[in-house]
Amino acid sequence: MTQDRPERADAARNRRAILLATEELLARYRPEQISMEQVAAAAGVGKGTVFHRFGSRMGLMHALMAERALALTEAVSVGPPPLGPGAPAAERLLAFLDAIVDVIARNKGLLAALGHADTTTAKSDEDPRTAHPVYGFWHGHIADLLTAERPDLDAELQAHILLAGLQSRSILLLLEQGEAERLAAALRSLARALLHAPTEDTTG
Amino acid sequence: MTQDRPERADAARNRRAILLATEELLARYRPEQISMEQVAAAAGVGKGTVFHRFGSRMGLMHALMAERALALTEAVSVGPPPLGPGAPAAERLLAFLDAIVDVIARNKGLLAALGHADTTTAKSDEDPRTAHPVYGFWHGHIADLLTAERPDLDAELQAHILLAGLQSRSILLLLEQGEAERLAAALRSLARALLHAPTEDTTG
DNA sequence: TGGACAACTGGACCAGCGGTCCAGTACGTT
């Protein structure tokens, strides 16, 4: 993206202004209350510019999400344990969940905004994995770690469930009230329960 | 609602027609693709009628949800075990989760529609418990059962997490592919893990 | 049976949305 033929200086400036404005609006208001026009106005650019840069509401939210998640992605791939490679899967999983809650807590509306965004455009049968690289990465990582420790579980599905909480309205509400640590604790607790559960048959 | 001064015959007929039409549309299309105008047309009434009866999109979805959940509510309150009172909390919980998945699977878009509905109108700081009686009831029931077996857990929050999965886009997708039993199994598995997990401190 | 009143009805209407379009602007290159 920022390579080969770099974007023009004004384009880069506007792109950053738009992302920043979106971030600020997202911190202050509910994602659904934020219109693309507002974003444009807040960023001091025209609506056309926003769409030219990001294609759609979903594109914008996704770009923001990707940026916010970048540090985490790197920490997981090449960083030090327990987040990065090297620690046992169980520890990495717990650390990763904590890290995700942290990202979400600092960008409350983001996941919900992403959800709402493609709710609006609704490409019917798309695999969410493909549609949302960030979600896909998070989900895949959790599923992998879970599988490593508990190959008997339906890790794919459990990973979805673990992540689903972060998109839930009720839980977002808690986050807004500063209960991030409580959520992290509950998620850790749940994950630990899953890791230590007696072996069982998924067909039952 | 259907008491004291009953609604006029035509009103009742239209109300049922609207709910039925909504249900059918919800079975066929994504909730976000269904406009109130479509609902009205499908029900063979004017748009004004729909809004007069249900107040808003959320009102409509909520009414449908309440109707759909009625049988479950009764089964839980006064029905026979394991769903109704009498069975051990752990058993009731697993049975209840199964039952919920069943309701959701047979009305795929409904929970999502509800979520999307108040996403649109967005009464900022409302307690979801108050705002969505059905969700509130489900959440409360799960939290109660969970507390009965595991008073050391943050049951309120765990209940939210358990329910969150049913609103998640990725999981709705599974449901559409007929994987309801797989979801039920995963949820049971998760709940069992929670119930059997070693006692732990929520502050850790 | 009929008359009167309220409840219900439906479609024109409104503001605001996400997204498109394209004439004009300003950057980077030579």
Added chain:
DNA sequence: AACGTACTGGACCGCTGGTCCAGTTGTCCA
């Protein structure tokens, strides 16, 4: 300095959820 092109912005479009109210229809009472 001058040129081509990528970027810009705001008018514009189709459509949405929701409002409004003149006209209709069911119900109740005499």
